Amino acid sequence: MEASEVYKCIADSQRLRILNLLEAGPLCVCHLQELLKVSQVKMSKQLAIMKQLKLIESHREGTWMVYSLQSPTNPLLICNLNYLREAECSECNQLQRDLLNRGKLILRITDNGEDCPNGVCQTQGCC
Amino acid sequence: MEASEVYKCIADSQRLRILNLLEAGPLCVCHLQELLKVSQVKMSKQLAIMKQLKLIESHREGTWMVYSLQSPTNPLLICNLNYLREAECSECNQLQRDLLNRGKLILRITDNGEDCPNGVCQTQGCC
DNA sequence: ACAGTATATACTAAATATTGCATACAACAA
DNA sequence: TTGTTGTATGCAATATTTAGTATATACTGT
Numbered sequence A, B: 001m002e003a004s005e006v007y008k009c010i011a012d013s014q015r016l017r018i019l020n021l022l023e024a025g026p027l028c029v030c031h032l033q034e035l036l037k038v039s040q041v042k043m044s045k046q047l048a049i050m051k052q053l054k055l056i057e058s059h060r061e062g063t064w065m066v067y068s069l070q071s072p073t074n075p076l077l078i079c080n081l082n083y084l085r086e087a088e089c090s091e092c093n094q095l096q097r098d099l100l101n102r103g104k105l106i107l108r109i110t111d112n113g114e115d116c117p118n119g120v121c122q123t124q125g126c127c
Numbered sequence C: 001a002c003a004g005t006a007t008a009t010a011c012t013a014a015a016t017a018t019t020g021c022a023t024a025c026a027a028c029a030a
Numbered sequence D: 001t002t003g004t005t006g007t008a009t010g011c012a013a014t015a016t017t018t019a020g021t022a023t024a025t026a027c028t029g030t
Helices: A003-010 A013-023 A029-036 A040-052 A075-086 A090-112 A120-124 B003-010 B013-023 B029-036 B040-052 B075-086 B090-112 B120-124
Strands: A056-061 A064-069 B056-061 B064-069
Touching (some): A003 A075, A003 B003, A003 B090, A013 A029, A013 A040, A013 A056, A013 A064, A029 A040, A029 A064, A029 A090, A040 A056, A075 A090, A075 B075, A090 B003, B003 B013, B003 B075, B013 B029, B013 B040, B013 B056, B013 B064, B013 B075, B029 B040, B029 B064, B029 B090, B040 B056, B075 B090
Antiparallel strands (some): A056 A064
């Protein structure tokens, strides 16, 4: 894949945030929506864009669609995620906060026994 | 500066090529035009975009405008240029070829004693 | 078969980015 | 001053991206 396609993708900070979250583990659409506080339509479209680029992949679990980084993961993407996690800018701080919120979300789901894609929360540190 | 602004900038492969060339040393507009085979208007506009983002800076030498990476250089930009120089994709190969062509251009200029911004070719490995 | 939940897509309007032409400006040389 | 070269910019046309509404699909439970 061309580098510029990856850049165009991560030039949108919402998409960057999604990729950052997915690098930590798979998530279903509704939880991504909740973490990013974004409408269903928009989330679905963002995911479709990245799926088309083969940066992410999805599988169905009942009515849920669970998304994860496509393996083998794109090295340019990983390179940039690693860089941004250490860097200082408001977007970078957001990426950190997102990961913390992901942790809280998973905790809440397991604690409350909330519905979640089949066994994913327990077995894969998600969703 | 926000990361997404850098990404939006380098998502355009022409701008990426310009930045790659400038990382090797300063160049004036007409030589950038020649190396990228692009119209004067377009080159000028691309440079204006990157100057506004403070990724590059310029100074005048007679009628020439000489552009270089703004120092301190943007670390995210450098990180990506370094990555792409080692990577395998058609855009990455283009970056390599551009650097070779830059070498040939400088050689030709010094050999032929072509006009060039004052002393730049001799003293700074350019232009 | 029907209703409900989760997700995707078609279509449209609005916002942004890109392109090219014409023109302006800045320095220089005659 | 005038002409020339190198470069920048205003403007209009075009292309691309984004955002929202409505609707469709896929699965589940009854």
